[in-house]
Amino acid sequence: MRAGTADHTVVTQRGPVRGTVADGLRTTLGIPYAAPPFGAGRFRAPRPAEAWDEVRDCTRFGAVAPQSAELPGSPVWSPGDDDVLTLNVWAPDGASKPLPVLFWIHGGAYTFGSSAQPDYDGSALARAGTVVVSCNYRLGFEGFGHVPGFPDNRGLLDQIAALEWVRDNIAAFGGDPDDVTVAGQSAGGGSIACLMSSGRADGLFRRAIVHSVPDAFFPPETAERLAREVADAAGVAPTAAGLLAATPQALVEASDRVAARYAGDPASGYLHYDTVLYGPVLDGVLLTRDPVEAPSADGAAHPVDLLVCHTTEEYWLMHQVGSMPTVTTDDGLARFAADHGLPPALVAAYRAALMPDAPVLDVYLALAGDAVFSVPTVRLAEAHARAGAGRTFLSRFDRRRTRPDGSPVRAWHAADVPFAFGTLDATGVDFLTGGPADADDRALSRRMVHAWTAFAATGDPGWAPFTGTTRPTVQVWDVPGDRTEGAAPAYALWDGVRTAPPSLP
Template sequence: MYPQAETPTGAVRGHRDSFGELYRAIPYAAAPVGPGRFHPPVPHPGWSGVRDATRPSPTAPQPVRDFGALDMTPYFGPGWVRGEEYLTVDVSTPAADDGRRPVMVFVHGGGFVTGSNRAALYDGRAFARDGVVLVTVNYRLGVPGFLDLAGAPVNRGLLDVIAALGWVRDTIPAFGGDPDNVTVFGQSAGATLTGALLATSEAKGLFRRAIVQSGSGTGAFTPEQAGRVTAAAASALGVEPTAEAFGEIPDERFLEILPALAGLDLRTGTAPDPLAGLSPFSLVLPVQPADALLGGDVDLLIGTNTEEGNLYGTADPAALGETLFGAGTAKLTRAHARASGGRTHVYSFGYRSTASGGRLGAAHTVELPFVFDVADEPWLHGETGLLGPDPVPEGLAARMHGAWVAFARTGDPGWAEYDAVEFFG
């Protein structure tokens, strides 16, 4: 069955099943082509007739990520699927009618260099089943998304997410969603972007609630740190560090130089490398989001996994997890509780995956199957699966997914508001 929705830029035809309706690859901005890859997002010109929204979109140019024996394709998705029009959203909804249902907008992770809404983990059927309209967002990555260049706006990937939220405000009623009840949520890099939205004036009023999963309120590079990455990229390409020069270079070359950017020493006299060398890209800000939160009444649900660093196989995973996620999450939590009129709720996820011989534990990304209520899917299990060979505890996914839905609906996930002493001492 092929339901249709009428949007301001044109009609789209999706797919209906027992969970609801799915509309894929809907553009929220014009395709970033050539020099336009380094411009702010601009509105899509629209289309005539009915656009086929039954197939997934291309993805942002990105490298292959390898985690050895652990199969992370459900998290990273298919990698680079070529095509110009990748600034798109997928929409899962109970029905494209005049209902005013809670809306959740998901921003994927992947270290600011990989990922897409095509990843199997971001299946929106459980949200549609439970009366929520889920929107999953693609945004620019790597050099086009986050390299700081003269003549280009900074943080173009973040500008894409803001443009997608504007699209939601203007368009989501066509899919049965309530534009006045939007929750933006993200994981890892997507969570860091979500935290930055709380400190970005252009995003004010575009969402009512936010969920930050394993992100950081202190994960941005300083302009000095970003300048080192820019200089290395320009040197590797043999061009000037300007948007004009980079605009003439094909995406393939941007991926080829990534090894030359890996392992740069980004420590300065005033700032450590907030990503501990794991990515040469991040937001570029003069002040960390946790130090620049806007006022308002945005509710926040925020937390981490208890063994985040286990995913990376380092000698001291606990210290890495604290550097990447723990300290920045604690600071953002405290800042929100002080600065916002909205409620602050904290979670800690501790279920230990039995993957990698039981060594993976409650690592980075392990909470996602429970949030999306897909933890029983066979592609997450077995010797190479993210959740390992053992079955997960009965009811855990239903409880966690239910808490996310309840928070999106009412601002209350089902437990008490943040207590600084209890969570962070």
């Protein structure tokens, strides 16, 4: 234990846990909220964690879900790491009253990532007056792959189980179980859209913060087809028995091979550009409709306030990390649009009205980012406002600058997260933010932390809500100062255009 750090013990419903106290915060990491989802529990809904009597050491993050990703400063998964359904709690030490809870769901294309990523450290948000909770959940095939006779959307069921743990236990950590705000970005934001749409999560949270929501919800036939392809790559039958016989590592490796095949085949449709094989399935049980189009559960008794955000240049990140093919010709741009079911008139409008002198690559990345993230995020907000199921607030992250060498720092996917968490100095964040933070960056981060925590505490982040009928007021996060404006000019061009990808060829 480092100097200046003390122990603290909290008794949960399953048993006592020991965390640390330092710098005015109580931090408890790796608390099981459900049993390990392997062995008899594999591919099933989460089961209660086994109770324990001795004080459990919870001073380190729990194991991450099966995946092949190796992220800077984050733990990696190893075969045999089974106890992956854990969560973490950061809370101010000595709070005089129950505090609002901010529950974070990490992103990662429903395939990689964890709550232990350095930019997800909850310390700054806890110091601002909230109890912060983050959780791991099943990813990839284990969480979202179709297995005949077993529930789809196991990763979402894990998130619901973690929220139920919060309902039942967070008071012991100083949090108010009746004042929970869920927050997430990318796949985490998409997960929250699903939770809002599903009656299974009704009453588990009263507010939601979603950044960069992907319209990536799979029809059952797509999930079944991809499961067959992964099973074939793993050398097993696409049956329950066959898939249960494949180890988690074998399914991770098979998934990577299938994704690589799509990436290498220009004739493979939309997955050639974005090889995300897994996501929430419109299974007719947990999810009965597209959550972007209908975010409020039928018969929900608990209205949910919603705060949304997207970045201005979402897809430049994917280009930078090489996770999508480069398109630099008009023919390639036309093929991309056709593969995504986008009308030629939309491409022409981007070229004529928005980007008349831009290279093809810039148009391609703008279209992709708007199709996958920006437009679905705004549509979610519009649908929520029309439903009258709670107040709705819109924002956009537009912080850009130029490096000393003249190269641009872009407002790309995930760049907003460390600003909202107050983690600008965390390991690996300088890649997302384009370099060390300056005074303007730190001021912007303080404003975003304040907006998140104010919204969690009061439902008001500090600007006017969108009613669904008035012109939207968008809070634009920028340096050196913020501004308000209407929806981005590109949004009007998408009227009547579907963003969800078409069926695979």
